């Protein structure tokens with residue numbers, strides 16, 4: 001899933017400053033799971049913004065809140081059609097994809113990002129999220145025992161650990177496991193160390209040329225145009 | 228025919244001494260010039276570091292040019308931290324054209340440990356891939372398979388950490404470096420003869436020259452700090468005690484003695500093919516170490532190069 005962190009209140013207040021009627025829009029999918037912008041966080045933020053405004057004595061914003069099931073899908077944005085004319089901006093607590101979906105779906109309404117989208121990952125334990133996938137476009141997890149060196153090694157190198165690993169940790173961050181030590185241990189356990197002994201050539205960055213597009217077979221009938 | 232004077236020496240079987248200079252943080256190169264002049268005739272080659280520890284500095288290639296100008300034999304340290312494969316190849320062509328043909332291929336430190344933490348880390352290649360890429364260039368092609376007009380030739384090396392706290396994965400990497408074409412390996416600073424012996428037992432199955440890394444300690448505090456923080460460094464307690472035992476201000480002297488003694492033993496026992504002395508920030512003391520290690524010799528300054 002996608003993991004994000006809510007922006008701090010100060011930055012959010014700076015962003016909304018030019019707008020009168022602000023709709024705080026939560027997302028019921030990833031942002032709910034990572035506690036950055038679900039229904040609960042939307043209502044907390046709503047309260048915090050109201051409080052900040054009344055404390056400062058300045059600001060004449062009026063706030064509303066709403067949470068859709070998923071912001072990254074036009075289908076789920078339809079419910080906003082009859083509300084959009086009553087707001088001057090949408091403060092989206094969706095990930096960067098949600099924000100852009102809103103920008104595309106409502107071309108006349110400014111949309112503001114309320115979270116910093118961080119990565120694709122999973123919960124290590126409650127409240128601690130770790131990145132797992134960098135969407136490199138050429139999955140090589142078969143070669144590396146199911147542990148991604150592109151994502152989990154700071155340098156994303158492919159032929160084994162650099163010289164900076166110590167006590168199984170990474171030179172860049174001693175709280176983080178060295179991906180290549182994890183990979184070694186896992187491959188050893190699976191008796192597949194020969195996979196680590198292989199030479200891996202440089203990555204193909206054409207596979208991640210931005211922006212990417214995936215066209216599924218179901219959607220390639222003649223005449224179909226997704227542009 | 229050899230691609231560099233250093234390569235010729237690697238193949239000669241003589242006991243080799245290399246050292247390194249770190250380029251300045253700024254445009255004032257006087258001190259580096261001084262170090263190069265001091266060292267160029269006392270060692271077989273001088274490594275020029277490439278933004279060591281991810282600190283922005285005067286470039287390695289520029290330092291190598293300087294070594295060359297002053298009549299020394301440079302080893303161009305090249306990391307993959309700041310340049311993608313296009314820029315790396317361009318710099319290699321430039322190096323070759325100026326007679327800089329020894330290259331030490333390194334992945335490079337993480338940007339986060341340096342002084343410009345917000346920079347974009349590149350790491351388009353790793354050290355093994357860099358070695359391979361140079362081999363490809365030597366075959367007359369660039370990494371994308373396009374023909375080169377004029378084929379460069381290099382003598383290539385890499386690094387290895389015989390005292391890494393988890394050696395097996397490092398040995399796999401070492402194997403890959405050798406298979407990729409590394410002709411020489413300079414080790415991380417090594418302090419235990421036993422681990423050097425053990426490593427050499429392993430390494431001797433390959434046709435590759437090993438230069439043992441010698442870091443000159445200047446105090447017990449420095450030794451303890453490195454043990455705690457620098458990957459692949461293990462200063463034994465006995466050495467720390469020795470350093471701790473000397474009067475204040477005499478630590479560096481002791482460090483020089485320790486290093487010299489270590490080098491002497493390596494040479495006498497013929498443990499490996501040479502040493503690489505890292506006097507981080509104390510380049511001035513290298514001649515003293517060589518003297519104490521009885522390694523003073525007049526070194527040949529000219530050699531044949533197959534250009």
Ligand code: SF4
Nearest residue numbers: 153162170171178179
């Ligand atoms: S220590 Fe491990 S995870 Fe960190 S950069 Fe080196 S190889 Fe990658």
